[in-house]
């Protein structure tokens with residue numbers, strides 16, 4: 001009988017922490033854009049899917065002072081961005097894409113430029129889900145997707161300027 005009791009005990013101890021913790025958010029293809037030497041902010045892009053209603057509140061990285069959730073809006077014909085003070089809503093089961101020109105994560109106070117090919121650690125913070133550690137690959141300046149796919153020349157007014 002003893003092996004069976006041990007096995008049941010093990011199952012119980014494995015199941016309990018999982019049940020006590022909110023389910024995790026899934027992140028696909030995190031990437032960032034390389035930055036110019038004196039640029040102090042950098043955009044991070046990723047597609048997030050949460051199994052339950054949740055909220056992305058912010059991010060942190062050893063390469064930057066802090067990470068903010070931003071959205072881009074048009075003010076006349078000037079593209080501006082602002083921080084989402086209440087975070088970004090992640091509706092249950094729906095993929096939310098953070099992309100250049102749209103919603104994005106912004107690393108503020110870069111310690112050093114982001115260099116293409118580099119991989120930087122970024123931790124995402126949520127209202128309910130446990131923090132999520134990402135390995136973010138840096139794509140070339142002006143890249144529109146991970147790995148520099150669809151690279152375009154940067155347009156004035158579309159760059160992140162704080």
Ligand SMILES: [Cu+2]
Pocket residue numbers: 070071081104105106160
């Ligand atoms: Cu921004």
